[in-house]
Amino acid sequence: MPGGRIVAKAEYLQPGGSVKDRAALAAVEGARARSSLLPGQTVVEMTSGNMGAGLAVVCGVLGHPFVAVMSAGNSPERATMMRGLGAEVVLVPQIEGTPGKVTGRDIGAAAHRAREIAEERGGFYVDQFNNPDCVAAHETTTGPELRAALERIDAFVACVGTGATLIGTLRDLKRHDPRVLGVAVEPRGAAVLAGEPVTKPAHLLQGTGYGARPPLWDDSLVDEFIAVSDDDAATERAALGRRGLYVGYSSAANVVAARTLLAGGRLQTDAIVATVLCDTGLKYQPSEAL
Ligand SMILES: Cc1ncc(COP(=O)(O)O)c(C=O)c1O
Structure with missing residues (x-):
């Protein structure tokens, strides 16, 4: 042994049930400090559910509408929790994975849709990968x-x-x-x-x-x-x-x-x-x- x-x-x-709460708080606070996110502005992010739950908590407290864009392959529990925390959830169909198993291409499809929504709504795109x-x-x-x-x-x-x-x-x-x-x-x-x-x-x-x-x-x-x-x-x-x-x-x-x-x-x-x-x-x- x-x-x-x-x-x-x-x-x-x-509070959001994962390690991503730390990244969510830092991303929102950083953007607000630089004025790239203005008071009351919508926040948009592609998420596997955890970053979205963290952002929903932070945005709820700080008064930003939040749109979480997630692959439909991530568990429905994640969408339920994000909605419960006040997020609007958009599900993107999977490209190659199966429910519960999400691939890089599935994530790519969700990221593409999230960028479109951020553009359409004049929202701040968190872009956690970058x-x-x-x-x-x-x-x-x-x-x-x-x-x-x-x-x-x-x-x-x-x-x-x-x-x-x-x-x-x-x-x-x-x-x-x-x-x-x-x-x-x-x-x-x-x-x-x-x-x-x-x-x-x-x-x-x-x-x-x-x-x-x-x-x-x-x-x-x-x-x-x-x-x-x-x-x-x-x-x-x-x-x-x-x-x-x-x-x-x-x-x-x-x-x-x-x-x-x-x-x-x-x-x-x-x-x-x-x-x-x-x-x-x-x-x-x-x-x-x-
Ligand atoms: C369940 C789970 N574990 C681990 C990670 C990895 O965290 P990081 O993005 O900091 O590498 C994530 C990220 O979303 C996650 O959702």
């Missing part, structure tokens, strides 16, 4: 919070959607201790950041693993890549649930990868591996595990 400790920030407890405020959110909050909570951090492990969580957090952690190992988690069969071809574009890790290098990616911060299969993520998700942690598949993939890293022998036996539990399990349908 390898030694070491896995510690995870419970991002599923955020918005540096989203990375800065983690550099100024997730990283410092982890450092404040832990006596030492040997590695930070995270799934990659826009890459904001991984890159922003590592930017802070490595600035304070360059020995921190940066680890990207990818779906097995769509591990493009590790340089592998996409053989399985549809996978269970909703919100991550779109088969392309995100524009905000920074190779210099990432030391290792770990691919996680749907089966391993589903098994771990069930195991986490039995320990009182009702989270989604990307959270489980992060834990699988953290354990793989500890078992790999690259770190010392009392290593502390930090990660995030990205979103709540309430955002998924039981059929998505099939």
Whole structure:
């Protein structure tokens, strides 16, 4: 049994139910500070559901109408939650994925429609994949919070959607201790950041693993890549649930990868591996595990 400790920030407890609340707040506050978003102006974003829930919370509080544009392949629970938080939700039909399994091309179709709606309504398009405020959110909050909570951090492990969580957090952690190992988690069969071809574009890790290098990616911060299969993520998700942690598949993939890293022998036996539990399990349908 390898030694070491896995510690995870419970991002599923955020008001919007995911780690994306941090990026949502930073993007809206940044745009307001620069006056690229004016009081009362509509906000539009393409989302896998989590960024949309975060933006719905932030826009509701700050008085902006919000339109969330989502692939119909993301779970209906996400649309329900966003609507409940005050968002208008536009669903875009899938191009190649199946319900619960959303590919990069499905996301591309949703992004295209979101840009059109922003144009039509004179709205502010958040553009999370290209918005540096989203990375800065983690550099100024997730990283410092982890450092404040832990006596030492040997590695930070995270799934990659826009890459904001991984890159922003590592930017802070490595600035304070360059020995921190940066680890990207990818779906097995769509591990493009590790340089592998996409053989399985549809996978269970909703919100991550779109088969392309995100524009905000920074190779210099990432030391290792770990691919996680749907089966391993589903098994771990069930195991986490039995320990009182009702989270989604990307959270489980992060834990699988953290354990793989500890078992790999690259770190010392009392290593502390930090990660995030990205979103709540309430955002998924039981059929998505099939
Ligand atoms: C469930 C889930 N996990 C992980 C991520 C990845 O976060 P990031 O965009 O910061 O890479 C997302 C992003 O939407 C997500 O929805």
